[in-house]
Amino acid sequence: MNILTKDITILAIESSCDDTSAAVLKDRKVLSNITANQVIHEEYGGVVPELASRAHQKNIVPVVNKAIKEAKIDMKDIDAIAFTRGPGLLGSLIVGTSFAKSFALALNLPLIDVNHMEGHILAHFIKSEDIKNPPFPFLCLTVSGGHTQIVKINSPYDFELLGETIDDAAGEAFDKAAKTLGLPYPGGPLVDKAAAKGNPNKFHFPEPKIEGINFSFSGLKTSLLYFVQKEIKKDENFIKNNMDDICASYQHAIIKHLLGKIKRVLKDTGIKHLAIAGGVSANSGLRNALQELSNKQKFKLYIPKFEYCTDNAAMIGIVGYYKFLEKDFVNQNITPTARFKINTKI
Ligand code: KG4
Ligand code: ZN
Secondary structure (H helix, E strand, C coil): CCCCCCCCEEEEEECCCCEEEEEEEECCEEEEEEEEECHHHHHHCCCCHHHHHHHHHHHHHHHHHHHHHHHCCCHHHCCEEEEEEECCCHHHHHHHHHHHHHHHHHHCCCEEEEEHHHHHHHHHHCCCCCCCCCCCCEEEEEECCCCEEEEEEEECCEEEEEEEECCCCHHHHHHHHHHHCCCCCCCHHHHHHHHCCCCCCCCCCCCCCCCCCCECCHHHHHHHHHHHHHHHHHCCCHHHHHHHHHHHHHHHHHHHHHHHHHHHHHHHHCCCEEEEECHHHHCHHHHHHHHHHHHHHCCEEECCCHHHCCCCCHHHHHHHHHHHHCCCCECCCCCCCCCCCCCCCC
16 A cells, blocks of 8 residues: 555544543544443542443444444555554453454554544544644643543654653542532533533632642542531532532642643743643643633643544544654554553553
């Protein structure tokens, strides 16, 4: 196959957590991107790994079929299968990996393993009319339900991890707070919505004190819990009566912590291009605060399209595209890895 003259069609599979997703990309263009969200976890206030694996098993065939149908391609048009190898829940990763391996074997296609975090970052390179790609090197703040990282990206193949959370991820800080406030999982979007109507300076949550450019969010969640427990003793309707202000003040503390570290990395590296990625990059308060900072400090901010912020297979497909160009394929011995470090092969 001559990759210089032919478009590359990739079928991508994402199953690292609680969303089963399949996408078809022609070069950097998304032809389809189908995601089945698992509502089953709502009633448990968080993702239950065993239930997630079972739901992936149920969803994967219909989701892939739909992605192929919507892309209006034929099976024989597919040049390679890309799949999320990690990081994520092992049981969930096994479903996507096994499916991708079987598919590749049956159709005699190359197989490409993808790091989920690299997918979140390279989602910025999905072809789009209205979004500009960041130039190399750029910085990326990846904030999701499982990770909080600041990465320097030197090329589509070279990622340098500069800092990360030492405990909970930013998304977990949102989701755990939502649980304390009686909101369903995933709580991030609900806290965001309530925060938009509240006063961010009404209540005070202490900013985490962490050396260097790492993050910590577990103390914040605990301080919210103790605060709410104390206030409920005085007024049993405290949460209901103050929901918007609690969410605004708590979200403000998360954003302040993220921004403090971002300012430092921008200064230390001198890089003037900052991208954001991952589910929490959908947060309107964070987007507004970063936009304001970028106007003030004269760096360029790159925000992905909403549908490519949270987990999706299109972002796995774009990494697959770049790896295809390098013929960076794996064989049938490949196994998923729950703790897949960025920029590594193991
Ligand atoms: O990237 P993602 O879809 O999955 C992981 O790889 O973890 O991120 C999911 C996380 C959840 O914690 C969810 O609550 C959070 O992203 N999230 C938000 C918003 N939308 C999603 N957090 C705050 N504000 C939002 N608007
Ligand atoms: Zn993710």
